Amino acid sequence: MTAKCVVEMTVNEKRYSGLVEPRVSLADFLRDHLGLTGTHLGCEQGICGSCTILLNGETVRSCLLFAVQAHGATIVTIEGLAAKAKSGDSLHPIQQGFLETLGFQCGFCTPGFLMTIYEFLDENPSPSEDEIRERLSGNLCRCTGYQNIVAAVLWAAEHLRAK
Amino acid sequence: MPLLNLRLTRPKILVDLNGVSGLDHIRETSEGLAIGAMARQSRVERSSIVQERCPLLAEAIRHIGHLAIRHRGTIGGSLVHADPAAELPAVALAFDAQFVVSGDGMVRAIRAEEFFIDYLTTALRPDEILREIVFPVLQLSSGYAVEEIARRHGDFAVAGVVAIVHLGGDGRIADLRIALFGVAPTPVRARVVEQTLIGQQPNDELIRAAAALLSDMLDPPGDIRASSAYRKRAAAVLTVRALTRAVQLCHTRRLS
Numbered sequence: 138m139t140a141k142c143v144v145e146m147t148v149n150e151k152r153y154s155g156l157v158e159p160r161v162s163l164a165d166f167l168r169d170h171l172g173l174t175g176t177h178l179g180c181e182q183g184i185c186g187s188c189t190i191l192l193n194g195e196t197v198r199s200c201l202l203f204a205v206q207a208h209g210a211t212i213v214t215i216e217g218l219a220a221k222a223k224s225g226d227s228l229h230p231i232q233q234g235f236l237e238t239l240g241f242q243c244g245f246c247t248p249g250f251l252m253t254i255y256e257f258l259d260e261n262p263s264p265s266e267d268e269i270r271e272r273l274s275g276n277l278c279r280c281t282g283y284q285n286i287v288a289a290v291l292w293a294a295e296h297l298r299a300k
Numbered sequence: 301m302p303l304l305n306l307r308l309t310r311p312k313i314l315v316d317l318n319g320v321s322g323l324d325h326i327r328e329t330s331e332g333l334a335i336g337a338m339a340r341q342s343r344v345e346r347s348s349i350v351q352e353r354c355p356l357l358a359e360a361i362r363h364i365g366h367l368a369i370r371h372r373g374t375i376g377g378s379l380v381h382a383d384p385a386a387e388l389p390a391v392a393l394a395f396d397a398q399f400v401v402s403g404d405g406m407v408r409a410i411r412a413e414e415f416f417i418d419y420l421t422t423a424l425r426p427d428e429i430l431r432e433i434v435f436p437v438l439q440l441s442s443g444y445a446v447e448e449i450a451r452r453h454g455d456f457a458v459a460g461v462v463a464i465v466h467l468g469g470d471g472r473i474a475d476l477r478i479a480l481f482g483v484a485p486t487p488v489r490a491r492v493v494e495q496t497l498i499g500q501q502p503n504d505e506l507i508r509a510a511a512a513l514l515s516d517m518l519d520p521p522g523d524i525r526a527s528s529a530y531r532k533r534a535a536a537v538l539t540v541r542a543l544t545r546a547v548q549l550c551h552t553r554r555l556s
Contacts, residue, residue, distance in 0.1 A: 159314075162305075181302075181305045181306075182301075182302035182305055182306060183301065183302055183365070183369060186366070186368065189368050192371075195342070195368075195371040196367060196368040196371060197368055197371050197372050198368055198369065198372070200301070200305065201301040201302070201305075201369075201372060202301070202372065203316075205316075206316060206318060253368065256367070271453050272366075272367070274366065274452050274453040274454050275365065275366025275367070275368060275369070275454055
């Protein structure tokens with residue numbers, strides 16, 4: 138048994154600290170220690186994109202980091218996305234877009250998609266369909282066939298531009 | 301991390317280099333562009349010095365995984381992992397980049413030619429780390445291209461090619477480097493093709509004939525993604541595409 142380490146981080150604008158073994162992944166820390174189970178674990182090898190979160194403003198796979206590597210970091214998970222909406226609505230326009238266009242079915246992959254799209258639309262507010270498909274190629278969805286997810290991004294981009 | 305998560309490797313001790321400072325620089329030196337082993341791929345890809353001095357590197361990095369992977373992935377990590385289907389080892393080989401490694405107070409430089417030994421195996425000793433990689437700066441009269449075939453954008457490449465062409469004042473090929481990836485246990489230089497084309501005035505017919513020589517040189521592995529025969533054919537087709545684009549780029553870069 139390895140000695141535990143103190144880990145402190147800001148998640149969704151709240152300070153957290155915990156005591157973890159160095160082997161614990163950031164995804165497991167968020168889910169099991171902080172109770173933030175919106176971050177989903179699919180493949181645990183960086184392929185599926187379900188566990189995507191924002192670490193210091195950049196998308197990362199939380200299954201590919203140890204919690205101790207995020208010591209001192211600022212993190213946004215799916216639970217903190219709605220608070221990023223400027224309007225104060227209960228859903229972020231990207232989330233609303235998924236609802237409007239039926240961009241999800243089982244919802245397992247959705248949190249990872251939403252975080253990826255958040256970073257994407259921040260960089261590129263008016264993406265083409267091709268650009269959307271290319272950027273989303275790192276997130277796997279086994280239900281929707283992707284068409285409605287692309288539609289959701291277009292919906293969200295339009296509504297974000299209007300604000 | 302995937303190797304750990306899949307329990308393919310079970311190290312007793314793991315040392316995280318993220319806490320070590322002085323390993324993530326990107327700077328121009330007299331020998332070329334020196335990039336620290338821990339420089340993030342997404343930062344190198346967007347760096348203005350890299351785009352200006354070694355745009356081939358930025359182009360190659362865009363083929364690596366996805367942005368969320370490149371935000372954490374490092375230049376050194378890709379090179380030391382030495383996956384035969386990876387882009388950066390082939391870029392390093394095409395440039396014959398220098399690998400600066402150190403261990404136990406000793407610093408040594410290894411040429412890319414000698415760095416990649418076998419599948420996932422490099423000349424790095426167990427007590428050494430990679431500190432930086434020095435890529436020669438691309439001359440303005442050089443053209444370059446990275447071409448690869450993957451099932452989807454960001455997937456492991458089935459096969460790929462990195463080409464660097466230098467045209468002389470007479471329009472003949474003065475220097476040519478071609479490195480293939482995904483077709484052997486390590487990236488490989490396509491010397492037969494290089495030797496055939498150096499000194500020639502490049503045209504479509506010559507390029508196609510030279511690339512056809514690859515079929516005798518290569519014996520690629522077959523696996524779940526593609527058969528050996530497919531990889532062989534893909535390597536030749538990609539070489540034609542890369543050379544054609546690199547030669548065109550020579551002309552546009554020279555005019556600009």
